[in-house]
């Protein structure tokens with residue numbers, strides 16, 4: 001049985017991760033994205049063991065993400081100033097430090113983990129009406145929806161944050 005209805009605005013990494021986590025613990029989730037496809041800002045990212053672990057826990061395929069790196073900081077003369085030391089059990093489980101990968105590759109893995117019907121593209125949130133025990137949502141395409149909880153994951157110029 002559903003624990004309640006959550007509407008998440010914005011299918012960036014924040015929104016996708018929130019959706020996957022909430023689905024896993026039994027909420028009925030809809031993820032609304034204004035664009036007609038999920039688009040990665042930027043090219044690369046470095047994933048350290050903690051986010052690798054979280055991604056796996058929320059159902060994202062983290063197999064063969066790439067080769068874990070060992071991290072050193074050197075001065076211009078090549079002298080090692082610092083080495084990032086990881087606990088032995090982390091080294092054993094994750095093979096080292098961060099994995100560098102293309103952002104769109106990770107976005108695709110997160111999209112693949114979303115159950116069908118959760119992501120609704122072409123839905124730009126333009127209105128929010130707080131009704132106390134629920135929230136009404138208005139979209140630019142004329143559609144309306146409602147939810148028990150609204151999560152704003154709509155980026156740096158968040159409409160949800162402005163409304164609050």
Ligand SMILES: Cc1cc2nc3c(=O)[nH]c(=O)nc-3n(C[C@H](O)[C@H](O)[C@H](O)COP(=O)(O)OP(=O)(O)OC[C@H]3O[C@@H](n4cnc5c(N)ncnc54)[C@H](O)[C@@H]3O)c2cc1C
Pocket residue numbers: 009010011012013014015032033034035039041042043044045046123124125126153154155156158159
């Ligand atoms: C040009 C650029 C390059 C970058 N390069 C890198 C990089 O190489 N490596 C790195 O780690 N980080 C990079 N970043 C930072 C990274 O993109 C952000 O930290 C990350 O995307 C934030 O994730 P988020 O889910 O919070 O928000 P966002 O990724 O911004 O996602 C917000 C989503 O909400 C949607 N949205 C917004 N308003 C509405 C609305 N009203 N209704 C419905 N949907 C809405 C947007 O279309 C978007 O899909 C870069 C950022 C930029 C701008």
